[in-house]
Amino acid sequence: MAEQLRLDSYLDFAAGRSPQMVAVSQTVHAIAAAGRQISRILARGPLAGNLGTIVGESIDGDGQKALDAMTHTIVREALSRAPVSVFASEEADEPEVLDAHAPLAVAIDPLDGSSNIDTLAPVGTIFSILPGGSRVADDPKAPFLQPGRTQLAAGFLIYGPQTALVLTLGAGTRIFTLDPDSGAFIATRGEIQVPRTTREYAINGSNLRHWDPEIRTYIMELKKGHNGPRGEDFNTRWLASMVGDAFRIMVRGGIYLYPADQRKGYRAGRLRLVYEANPIAMIMEQAGAAATDGRDAILDLVPTEIHQRCPLVFGSADEVLRVADAYSHGEASNSPLFKTRSLYRKTTSTIDELA
Ligand SMILES: O=P(O)(O)OC[C@H]1O[C@](O)(COP(=O)(O)O)[C@@H](O)[C@@H]1O
Numbered sequence: 001m002a003e004q005l006r007l008d009s010y011l012d013f014a015a016g017r018s019p020q021m022v023a024v025s026q027t028v029h030a031i032a033a034a035g036r037q038i039s040r041i042l043a044r045g046p047l048a049g050n051l052g053t054i055v056g057e058s059i060d061g062d063g064q065k066a067l068d069a070m071t072h073t074i075v076r077e078a079l080s081r082a083p084v085s086v087f088a089s090e091e092a093d094e095p096e097v098l099d100a101h102a103p104l105a106v107a108i109d110p111l112d113g114s115s116n117i118d119t120l121a122p123v124g125t126i127f128s129i130l131p132g133g134s135r136v137a138d139d140p141k142a143p144f145l146q147p148g149r150t151q152l153a154a155g156f157l158i159y160g161p162q163t164a165l166v167l168t169l170g171a172g173t174r175i176f177t178l179d180p181d182s183g184a185f186i187a188t189r190g191e192i193q194v195p196r197t198t199r200e201y202a203i204n205g206s207n208l209r210h211w212d213p214e215i216r217t218y219i220m221e222l223k224k225g226h227n228g229p230r231g232e233d234f235n236t237r238w239l240a241s242m243v244g245d246a247f248r249i250m251v252r253g254g255i256y257l258y259p260a261d262q263r264k265g266y267r268a269g270r271l272r273l274v275y276e277a278n279p280i281a282m283i284m285e286q287a288g289a290a291a292t293d294g295r296d297a298i299l300d301l302v303p304t305e306i307h308q309r310c311p312l313v314f315g316s317a318d319e320v321l322r323v324a325d326a327y328s329h330g331e332a333s334n335s336p337l338f339k340t341r342s343l344y345r346k347t348t349s350t351i352d353e354l355a
């Protein structure tokens with residue numbers, strides 16, 4: 001059997017590239033250790049306490065559950081031992097300065113998919129590692145208001161039947177599976193290459209009536225299957241856990257969409273740019289996939305607030321391009337999505353066609 005690639009060796013090798021990568025490697029080590037701890041709590045589930053109980057409200061109005069708060073504390077503890085100047089979390093209103101002189105900034109969603117806590121569906125921890133900058137003491141938000149292209153590394157842990165770490169250090173994307181016996185994260189596949197094409201899509205279809213016409217029409221064309229303009233059948237998968245959907249897309253392709261919609265609080269989508277969309281976009285791009293808000297590449301957006309939301313579409317590159325194309329051409333387009341035989345000419349009545 002070929003020798004196993006362990007996360008430790010992978011990080012040691014990367015650390016040889018520059019002093020900055022030494023700090024990145026130490027920080028990924030710290031996050032992986034936090035992930036091990038969270039994975040043990042999740043494996044015990046209700047035996048570890050009432051993890052799904054609402055204990056507060058996060059800044060954007062989502063109920064904060066006991067496990068959201070617990071995972072925030074675990075990650076914070078881990079990062080306070082890493083070379084991290086400032087830490088932004090979904091579960092904290094403001095970024096927290098840990099060591100103003102340290103070289104890195106970290107943005108984290110400590111628990112993604114938290115509506116799944118009690119359902120045994122996967123949840124995860126998403127992270128983005130950025131240069132810390134020199135102004136952290138005066139302006140702790142500054143490192144997070146850079147476009148996602150400046151990320152030095154990004155990844156997520158997923159806690160499912162296995163715990164895995166999906167990681168990019170800016171040179172490809174790898175998946176490491178946690179061996180619960182030894183505590184080691186071990187690479188279980190080669191470098192990830194997401195298939196360019198797919199016939200599988202993930203979206204919360206209950207929001208159809210609230211979507212932009214571009215998204216509504218795109219999805220309706222998929223639903224028409226081989227009788228529709230796409231000429232082939234598509235399958236739906238929606239876990240209500242972005243890490244779960246992203247993991248599936250990493251291993252077999254697919255597209256995930258959480259578009260903007262007309263509901264109050266969703267006009268800029270649901271996902272948060274700094275600690276959800278940016279890291280996922282970097283992971284995807286490094287695996288040959290793509291991520292857009294419908295108009296621009298996610299990694300080119302310049303955040304203006306730490307908790308800002310953005311529409312998010314990511315996955316198999318050809319399919320993401322189709323969505324971007326739909327937005328850029330509108331109804332006048334000649335793109336396949338808008339041809340006369342497509343549903344696109346009748347965006348208002350097509351909801352009825354689906355019923
Ligand atoms: O409940 P909805 O509207 O389908 O949203 C589900 C989406 O929201 C999220 O749960 C947002 O993340 P949080 O759980 O960290 O708030 C995604 O993981 C998931 O894809």
Ligand SMILES: [Mg+2]
Binds near residue numbers: 111
């Ligand atoms: Mg999340």
Ligand SMILES: [Mg+2]
Binds near residue numbers: 068090110112113
């Ligand atoms: Mg969360």
